[in-house]
Structures are given as C-alpha cells and as structure tokens.
Amino acid sequence: EPEVTQTPSHQVTQMGQEVILRCVPISNHLYFYWYRQILGQKVEFLVSFYNNEISEKSEIFDDQFSVERPDGSNFTLKIRSTKLEDSAMYFCASSLTQGASSTFFGQGTRLTVV
Amino acid sequence: GENVEQHPSTLSVQEGDSAVIKCTYSDSASNYFPWYKQELGKRPQLIIDIRSNVGEKKDQRIAVTLNKTAKHFSLHITETQPEDSAVYFCAAANQAGTALIFGKGTTLSVSS
Numbered sequence: 001e002p003e004v005t006q007t008p009s010h011q012v013t014q015m016g017q018e019v020i021l022r023c024v025p026i027s028n029h030l031y032f033y034w035y036r037q038i039l040g041q042k043v044e045f046l047v048s049f050y051n052n053e054i055s056e057k058s059e060i061f062d063d064q065f066s067v068e069r070p071d072g073s074n075f076t077l078k079i080r081s082t083k084l085e086d087s088a089m090y091f092c093a094s095s096l097t098q099g100a101s102s103t104f105f106g107q108g109t110r111l112t113v114v
Numbered sequence: 115g116e117n118v119e120q121h122p123s124t125l126s127v128q129e130g131d132s133a134v135i136k137c138t139y140s141d142s143a144s145n146y147f148p149w150y151k152q153e154l155g156k157r158p159q160l161i162i163d164i165r166s167n168v169g170e171k172k173d174q175r176i177a178v179t180l181n182k183t184a185k186h187f188s189l190h191i192t193e194t195q196p197e198d199s200a201v202y203f204c205a206a207a208n209q210a211g212t213a214l215i216f217g218k219g220t221t222l223s224v225s226s
Contacts, residue, residue, distance in 0.1 A: 033214075043214075045213040048213055056212035100214050101146050105159075
C-alpha cells in the first residue's frame with residue numbers, strides 16, 4: 001500500500017538554526033500539506049500546496065516557514081530560524097483529489113528545538 | 115474560519131460496549147468530514163469519512179452520522195475491542211477544501 005514517507009524521523013536543532021523537513025507524498029497524489037501536532041494536542045493545519053504553489057496557509061505559517069517541491073517527488077518544509085515553540089511533530093500529508101478528501105499522513109518528524 | 119469542537123475528551127468503555135464520539139463544526143459550507151485514529155507515537159490514520167450529501171456511512175463496526183442542519187457529526191464504534199484504544203480525531207474540511215480543521219481528540223480506552 002502506498003504511503004507518505006518523511007525524513008528524518010527525529011530532528012534536534014539549536015534555537016535560531018534552520019531546519020528542512022522532507023517528505024515524499026504518495027506518487028499519484030496532487031495535493032500536499034503540512035500539519036503539526038504539539039505533544040498531547042490536536043493536529044493543526046500549516047499549509048497546503050497544489051500545482052507548485054501555496055493554496056492555503058494558516059496563521060502559524062508565518063514568514064519563517066516556507067515550502068518547496070524541488071523535484072517530482074519531494075516536498076519540503078523549511079523553518080528559517082527555529083524557536084523553542086516550534087518543537088512539535090510535523091506531519092506531511094497528501095491527497096489525490098481536491099477538497100482535502102482521503103488525506104493520508106506520513107509518520108511524522110519529531111522536531112525538538114533546544 | 116472553520117472551528118471544530120469534539121466531545122468527550124476521554125472515554126472509557128468495557129470490551130464489547132459501544133462508543134460514541136461527537137463533533138460540531140461552525141462553517142455551514144464545509145462538506146467533508148473525516149475521522150482519524152492515532153495510536154501513541156504514530157501517524158493519524160483515516161478510518162472513515164462522510165460527505166455532506168450523505169447522512170450516514172458504515173464500515174463494519176464503525177459508522178459515522180452527519181446532521182447538516184445542526185452542524186454535527188458523530189463516530190459510532192460497536193463491539194469495541196482493546197485494539198480500538200487510541201486517540202480519535204474528527205475533522206472538517208474548510209470551505210475551500212484546502213485544509214482539514216481538527217477537533218481536540220478523544221482518548222478512547224477499551225478495557226477487557
């Protein structure tokens with residue numbers, strides 16, 4: 001069964017450093033997303049991406065965040081200058097059709113900012 | 115924007131009992147409502163979903179009902195088993211269909 005895959009599974013970084021989280025969405029999916037989940041809390045939407053541009057972004061997705069699809073398979077989330085409060089599990093997700101239907105999540109990258 | 119409320123936050127049942135989790139949403143334009151199961155330290159897994167043109171959908175022991183007028187939807191799990199123990203999240207797609215807005219989750223514990 002096709003899966004969304006994410007690397008690394010765990011990333012520890014110093015405050016102020018840049019991090020790049022990587023994702024390979026399901027191959028025939030066209031819509032890509034990043035969500036985050038602070039420990040013990042709900043899943044929060046960050047950004048959606050379609051046709052090489054951002055479709056929607058939340059208030060969390062400020063200027064320190066950016067997304068890119070550098071080639072035909074990868075989808076990345078960059079955090080330019082990490083803060084302690086960026087510590088969370090970051091999930092990449094993808095869906096085949098619009099409307100966010102049948103959105104499948106990756107296994108997550110746990111980001112720890114120290 | 116869309117807001118999703120979920121109740122209860124925790125639910126404990128005996129094996130074999132039924133479990134019901136309820137969610138309400140705020141945006142009447144929302145038309146897609148998935149439910150995800152998340153086991154500890156793992157990814158959210160889509161277990162069932164419903165569109166606004168349908169009132170009920172069932173898949174084996176799991177069913178979802180939707181009341182568009184009242185803007186609420188519910189997850190029903192029958193004949194619960196210990197392996198059903200997890201956190202369950204409801205979600206609603208925003209009006210543009212570009213994002214899922216999640217509830218705060220329900221921790222279901224099924225004891226044998």
